[in-house]
Amino acid sequence: MRQVRDVAVVAFAQTRHTGHDTGASEPELILPVLEEVRAQTGLRRFDFTCSGSCDYLAGAPFSFVSALDALGAWPPISESHVEMDAAWALYEAWVRLQHGDADTALVYGFGKSSMGDLRAIMTLQLDPYYLAPLGLDQLSYAALQASALGASRDELDRIVRRSRTAGRENPYALDLPADEDGGFLVEPLKAHDVAPVTDGAAAVVLAAGDRAGELATRPAFIRGIAHRIEPHYLGMRDLARSASAADAARAAGVGKGPVEVAELHAQFSHEEIILREALELPADTVVNPSGGPLAANPVMATGLIRIGEAARRILDGSASRTVAHAAGGPCLQHNLVAVLEA
Amino acid sequence: MTSEPLVADHVLEFPGGYTRSTGPVIGRFLTELRDGRVVGVKTAGGRVLVPPLEYDPATGEPVTGEWVEVGPAGTVTAWAWVHEPRKEHPLDRPFAWALIRMDGADTALVHAVDAGNPKAMRPGLRVRPRWKTDREGGITDIACFVPEVTMIVSPTRAEYRIRASASLTRFLEGIRDGVFRGGRCAACDKVYVPIRVSCPECGNVIGEEVELPGTGTVTTFAINNLPDPRAPEVPFISAYILLDGADIPMIALVGGVPAHEVRQGMRVRAEWAPAEERTPSMSSVKWFTPTGEPDVEL
Numbered sequence: 079m080r081q082v083r084d085v086a087v088v089a090f091a092q093t094r095h096t097g098h099d100t101g102a103s104e105p106e107l108i109l110p111v112l113e114e115v116r117a118q119t120g121l122r123r124f125d126f127t128c129s130g131s132c133d134y135l136a137g138a139p140f141s142f143v144s145a146l147d148a149l150g151a152w153p154p155i156s157e158s159h160v161e162m163d164a165a166w167a168l169y170e171a172w173v174r175l176q177h178g179d180a181d182t183a184l185v186y187g188f189g190k191s192s193m194g195d196l197r198a199i200m201t202l203q204l205d206p207y208y209l210a211p212l213g214l215d216q217l218s219y220a221a222l223q224a225s226a227l228g229a230s231r232d233e234l235d236r237i238v239r240r241s242r243t244a245g246r247e248n249p250y251a252l253d254l255p256a257d258e259d260g261g262f263l264v265e266p267l268k269a270h271d272v273a274p275v276t277d278g279a280a281a282v283v284l285a286a287g288d289r290a291g292e293l294a295t296r297p298a299f300i301r302g303i304a305h306r307i308e309p310h311y312l313g314m315r316d317l318a319r320s321a322s323a324a325d326a327a328r329a330a331g332v333g334k335g336p337v338e339v340a341e342l343h344a345q346f347s348h349e350e351i352i353l354r355e356a357l358e359l360p361a362d363t364v365v366n367p368s369g370g371p372l373a374a375n376p377v378m379a380t381g382l383i384r385i386g387e388a389a390r391r392i393l394d395g396s397a398s399r400t401v402a403h404a405a406g407g408p409c410l411q412h413n414l415v416a417v418l419e420a
Numbered sequence: 421m422t423s424e425p426l427v428a429d430h431v432l433e434f435p436g437g438y439t440r441s442t443g444p445v446i447g448r449f450l451t452e453l454r455d456g457r458v459v460g461v462k463t464a465g466g467r468v469l470v471p472p473l474e475y476d477p478a479t480g481e482p483v484t485g486e487w488v489e490v491g492p493a494g495t496v497t498a499w500a501w502v503h504e505p506r507k508e509h510p511l512d513r514p515f516a517w518a519l520i521r522m523d524g525a526d527t528a529l530v531h532a533v534d535a536g537n538p539k540a541m542r543p544g545l546r547v548r549p550r551w552k553t554d555r556e557g558g559i560t561d562i563a564c565f566v567p568e569v570t571m572i573v574s575p576t577r578a579e580y581r582i583r584a585s586a587s588l589t590r591f592l593e594g595i596r597d598g599v600f601r602g603g604r605c606a607a608c609d610k611v612y613v614p615i616r617v618s619c620p621e622c623g624n625v626i627g628e629e630v631e632l633p634g635t636g637t638v639t640t641f642a643i644n645n646l647p648d649p650r651a652p653e654v655p656f657i658s659a660y661i662l663l664d665g666a667d668i669p670m671i672a673l674v675g676g677v678p679a680h681e682v683r684q685g686m687r688v689r690a691e692w693a694p695a696e697e698r699t700p701s702m703s704s705v706k707w708f709t710p711t712g713e714p715d716v717e718l
Contacts, residue, residue, distance in 0.1 A: 101425055137432035193430075198508060206438075207446050208471050209530060211559050213508030218517050221500030222530070226519070264517070265501035265538055309477035313519050313528030314469070317498065 086297030090386035095278035125180035130164030165381030165404030187379035188279035245373020278376030298392035302330035305414035323356035323413035470525035634690035675707035
């Protein structure tokens, strides 16, 4: 990958995520995190703005347009949106900054999955001919992948325990009991293998070239970023591994140096096992010190938060090289990997 | 000012559903499904895609126009068990989602398997489609898959009339009267209960009848978890009980005590049905129940 301009994360903010609907409208949810990154950078206007969200979460067409109310989009701003996790909004902003005529970008994502039934809403993303008519829900296809992987119950429980314990230390994540033993929901997955229903939002500011050093004392430079996708239909892939995550990791250059921290967008415990292998993470890499999606999963912001959490550890000086991962589609169909360095 | 949150229901729906064109490849597959056949399409590399796609997912090249019928059986490669079906699911009872590689196909089909219980599922399981009667050209024309036949159930039942022997009649009349009758072998001095005609050890005819008390000791026992019409509850305990004065134990139920407390050497006594309800049948002894005496060394 030939990189034209240095682009860095210079600010990151997220809501204190909740496991229930607090009644905050989407603009009300976004506004505090926008104010926070404005305060961190001193910027009120950005050369480019891009957001990621899913209208099906609110069940309202063009709800992302209403969310612009939180921005103050007058006089007109240069703005775009992806109907994807906001990690892909960050990718679009990164590409936009490569053009050279824009130096700063605001990226945000938000989601309130408390309002609907996420298992059923996620069926709507499936192909309408072969999968959606079966009523194949999110948990069911995730369980199929867990079955194909054949992960041990002990390993899954360890991942959940570690994630929830880390989440309890993270003021932004939910406080979930570290040990919980329920029955199978869709075997082999149990309730605690599943990321919790969460409402929340997050924002990141990107800056290119000299602007990065002006806006942050220790910018988190994006040294590599790539996303790859594989066939949608589950039966056309080897569900036990993620070829697209492995390709994205190679393209982003994950293996070119040590990885102190990796923030992985694993919404089910078994996905972490698949992703660790795909990214070829060294054994000493600390995975999801924030608790990861198993401790807070504001859908459509969760992937962006992985990038924000990985960047935060560069920004605050606690790490020099970190990796972030975001996923979309059923069973890790689409994967984005970013490498961040001081 | 209101203190309660204002909450309302909201439904997002396109009434009647969207119409979607199928294109030639998916359309062919769905048409064949309506006729009760599963077909796949060949890629330029010779792989058979089921369900068929317009483009080879491996290369992005258009698939060939060559169609092959696959199945009717297939092999489960992975499965997940749904303990509580949702209203959108194809079955209203617990079932498995499965990746099914149809015979002759190189890819797997996602569908439901009506297997009854998760123990019936395993990778490699052979399954076949259960077709809907009224098919419309959709993936749900296959109602679900079902395992191939590898097992049948053979009901076995025969009816008899049994007439009790003279010795058994004598014993059961004792039960009706609230006593256990045994017999003593004059040659070896062993006491058998129930009463019997001859001594199974030395072969002598048994002449002497003895009455035994309704107390005894558990020598061994089994915890039964399958229901039995002769037992009052599940789990129930069937035990060997050595009546005081007898040399061989008899089988009876033990009750009135939690199953996990029953032990070898436990002292028990017969709990009789009320006298007016007793018949010449072992059901006149409800069960044996602990006496509370100290255990006996066996």
